[in-house]
Amino acid sequence: MHDLILGRSATAIVLSVLSLSLSPSISAAQAQSESYPSTTVKGQVSAVEGEFHIAKDARGEDILKLVDRSYLVTTPAGQEIELKLTRETKVPARANPGDRIEAKISDKGQTLSVVLVK
Secondary structure: OHHHHHHHHHHHHHHHHHHHHHHHHHHHHHHHHHHOOOEEEEEEEEEEEEEEEEEEOOOOOEEEEEEEEEEEEEOOOOOEEEEEOOOOOEOOOOOOOOOEEEEEEOOOOOEEEEEEEO
């Protein structure tokens, strides 16, 4: 029984030391990924790709639900950029073709947010 208790204690100590030795590298990796600034893209929406389906509202009436998947944006320099939208992308108001937008893009190319601009 004494060996079993000692074995558990040794395992706990090894796990504690292992987690302490790994935590600086994890923190350094997190700090490294957070140190890259996001890129801002400004332009005009030229196309919206997505889907729609019929859903029920709170009163039980049919509504048309739109789910945007990506925006094709033309920058002032004439470059076309496709912005992929995910559940994590913050989009306070839906953009339509012709709308001017400003988008934040992560260093990994993920669209972080898309806002309408006047």
